[in-house]
Amino acid sequence: MFILHHASSFGIGMMQFFIMFRNYFILLCIVLSNSVFSQMRKMNHEETVRFLADKIIENTHRTITNKNTGDLFETGSHLPLLKEIQVKSEYSHWHYENGVLNLAMFRLGEVLPDRKYTDFSLLNYRFIFDHKDYFRKQYDSGIITCNFHRLFRLASLDDCGTMGAGLIKAYEYSNEPEYLTSINRIARYITAGQLRLDDGTLVRDYPRKNTLWADDLYMSVSFLCRMGTLTGNKDYFDDAAKQVINFTKYLYYPGKGMYYHCYYTDTGENGVAHWGRANGWVMMAQVDLLSNLPVSHPDRQQLIGILNEFIIGISRHQGQNGLWHQLLDKTDSYYESSATAMFIYGVARAVNKGWIDRSYRSIAIRGWNGLYHNITEDAQVRDICVGTHIEQDLVFYYNRPRSVNDIHGLAATLLAGAEMVELMNQ
Numbered sequence: 001m002f003i004l005h006h007a008s009s010f011g012i013g014m015m016q017f018f019i020m021f022r023n024y025f026i027l028l029c030i031v032l033s034n035s036v037f038s039q040m041r042k043m044n045h046e047e048t049v050r051f052l053a054d055k056i057i058e059n060t061h062r063t064i065t066n067k068n069t070g071d072l073f074e075t076g077s078h079l080p081l082l083k084e085i086q087v088k089s090e091y092s093h094w095h096y097e098n099g100v101l102n103l104a105m106f107r108l109g110e111v112l113p114d115r116k117y118t119d120f121s122l123l124n125y126r127f128i129f130d131h132k133d134y135f136r137k138q139y140d141s142g143i144i145t146c147n148f149h150r151l152f153r154l155a156s157l158d159d160c161g162t163m164g165a166g167l168i169k170a171y172e173y174s175n176e177p178e179y180l181t182s183i184n185r186i187a188r189y190i191t192a193g194q195l196r197l198d199d200g201t202l203v204r205d206y207p208r209k210n211t212l213w214a215d216d217l218y219m220s221v222s223f224l225c226r227m228g229t230l231t232g233n234k235d236y237f238d239d240a241a242k243q244v245i246n247f248t249k250y251l252y253y254p255g256k257g258m259y260y261h262c263y264y265t266d267t268g269e270n271g272v273a274h275w276g277r278a279n280g281w282v283m284m285a286q287v288d289l290l291s292n293l294p295v296s297h298p299d300r301q302q303l304i305g306i307l308n309e310f311i312i313g314i315s316r317h318q319g320q321n322g323l324w325h326q327l328l329d330k331t332d333s334y335y336e337s338s339a340t341a342m343f344i345y346g347v348a349r350a351v352n353k354g355w356i357d358r359s360y361r362s363i364a365i366r367g368w369n370g371l372y373h374n375i376t377e378d379a380q381v382r383d384i385c386v387g388t389h390i391e392q393d394l395v396f397y398y399n400r401p402r403s404v405n406d407i408h409g410l411a412a413t414l415l416a417g418a419e420m421v422e423l424m425n426q
Contacts, residue, residue: 045424046112048372049417052410053108055379056101057120060091062127064134064147076134083138087147090407092127094148096219097407099162103222104414106169111418118173125170129178151182157194157202157219160186165222165288168230187227190220191239197265200239201246207390212263214278217247221285225292234297240289241299247282248306257313258328262390271390273397274328277408280342283310284415287349304355311347311356315363318343322370326385327397334402337374337383341412344368348419352426361423368420371413376404384409 043051064073065088072088079085087093091101102121109118128148138146139153150159164186171179195203195210202220203210221240228236250263251270261278262271286307293300317328323335324343348364350356374382384406388397 045368045417045420048375049108049414049421050112050114052375052379052381052417053105053117053120053414056091056105056410057116059089060120060124061089062092062123063088064131076131079134081138081141081143083143083146085138087131092124094128094151094163096158096162097411098124099164099166099222101407101411101414102166103162103169104411104418106166107418108414111421121166122170122173125167125179126174129176154186154189154193156204157190157216160189161216161219161223164190165226168223168226172230183227183230186223187236190223191235194220199246200242201250202243203265208264208266210265211390212247212250212265213390214247214251214259214261214275215281217243218281218285218288222288225289229292237289237293237297238299241293241297241303244286244289244303244306245299251282252310254309254313256329257310257316259310272392272394275388275397276324276326276328276336276339277342277385277388279314279328280339280346280412283307283314283346284342284412286310287346290353290355291349307346307350308356311350311360311363314343315347315360318363318367319370321373322366322368323374324367326400327394330394330398333398335370335383336385336402337371337381338385338406338409338412340367340371341381341409341416344371344416345412345419348416348423352419352422364416364420364423368416371416375413380405381409381413 064076064085065071066082067084067086073079076085091098102124105117105121109115132148132151135146135148136152139149151163154160164183167179167183170176171183195205197203197210201212202216203212204216205211221243224236224240224243228234228240251259253260253270253274256274258274259279259282260270261273261275263269264271286303290300290303290307293303314324314328318324319335321335323340325331325333326336326339327333328339344364344367347356347360347367351358351361351364376382382404383402384404385400385408386403386406387408388400391397
C-alpha cells in the first residue's frame with residue numbers, strides 16, 4: 001500500500017510538472033511571437049514598405065514548372081505543349097493586378113531610391129518576353145487559358161491596360177524594341193479595338209451590352225496617360241481626360257461623394273453598389289493622369305476639381321480606425337484593405353503634388369495607420385476582397401470573400417507606402 005501510494009503521488013507530481021512545463025512553453029511562444037509582432041509594429045513607413053516588398057522579391061521564382069510533377073524548367077524550348085506547364089510564381093504573370101504590382105515596384109525604386117525594386121519589375125517583363133514564344137505555341141494549339149494568354153488575345157482592357165502601362169515603364173529603362181512592338185499593339189487595341197459609346201466612353205459587353213465598369217477607368221487611363229508621356233502625342237492625353245470626365249458623368253453620385261460600380265446604358269441606370277475597390281480604381285486613374293498630364297492641358301483644372309471633390313467625398317466615409325468599408329456607404333460591411341490602400345495612395349499623391357490642400361494629409365495618415373494593423377508579422381496584408389464582377393444585389397458584395405496577400409491589395413499597399421514615405425519626408 002505504501003509503495004502504491006507513493007507511486008500514485010509520484011505520477012500526479014509528474015503530471016503537474018508536465019502541465020506547468022507545457023503552460024510555460026506556450027506562454028514563452030506567445031511572448032516571443034508578440035515580441036516579433038511588436039517589433040514589426042515599430043516599423044516606420046519606409047521600413048514597412050520595404051518589409052512587404054522584400055518578401056515579394058524573396059517569394060518570386062522566375063521559372064516555369066510542370067504543375068503535376070513539380071519539375072522546373074529554365075526555358076520552354078523543346079517542351080511539350082501541355083496545359084500543366086505553367087509559370088511557377090504568381091508574381092510573374094501577365095494579368096492586370098500584376099501590372100499594378102510592377103508599377104508599384106517601379107515607384108518604390110524611385111522613391112526610396114533602391115534599384116532592386118526597379119529590377120524586380122524589369123526582370124518580370126524580361127521573363128515574360130523570354131518565354132512568350134512557348135506560351136504562344138500553347139495558346140495557338142488550343143490551350144487558350146495558358147499563361148500570358150491575355151497578352152495574345154487582347155479582348156478587354158483587363159488584358160492589357162495596366163500590364164501595358166508597366167511595359168512602357170520597362171521600355172523607358174531598357175529600350176527593348178520588342179517591348180515597343182507590344183506597346184504599340186496595345187495602344188491600337190485601346191484606341192480602336194475596345195468597345196465604346198458614341199461619345200467615346202469605354203464600355204464592356206458584360207453583363208449587358210455597353211456596360212460601364214468603374215474598374216475600366218484605371219485599366220485604360222493608366223496606359224493612355226503613360227503613352228502620352230512616351231510619345232508626346234496629345235491624343236492619348238485627350239482620350240484619357242475624356243474617360244475621367246465621362247466616367248464621372250455616368251458613375252459619380254454627388255450626394256455621397258463616390259462612384260457607382262457600373263452604369264447600364266440600355267436602361268440608363270446605375271448599379272446598386274458603391275464598391276470600395278471600384279472607387280479606388282477611379283481615384284488611382286485620376287491621380288495617374290494628373291501625374292502625366294501636361295500643365296498646359298485645357299482639361300487639367302477640371303480634372304483637379306474632380307479629384308478634389310472625390311477626395312473630400314470619400315473622406316466622409318472613412319472609419320474611425322482609418323479604414324474604408326467594402327461597401328463605402330454600408331458600415332455593416334467589412335473593412336477592406338485594397339480600397340483603403342488605393343485611397344491612401346490617391347490622397348497622399350494629391351498632397352505631395354499640391355493638387356489638394358496639405359491639411360488633407362491627415363486622411364492619408366489615418367488611413368495608413370489603420371492599414372498598418374492589417375499587415376501581419378510575416379509580411380502579408382489581410383482583408384483584401386477577391387476579384388469581383390458586377391451583380392445587381394448588395395448581398396453579393398457583402399459576401400465577397402476576404403483573402404490574404406491577394407495582389408490587388410498587396411500592390412495597392414506598396415503604392416500607398418511609397419507615397420506615404422514621400423509625404424512624411426516632406
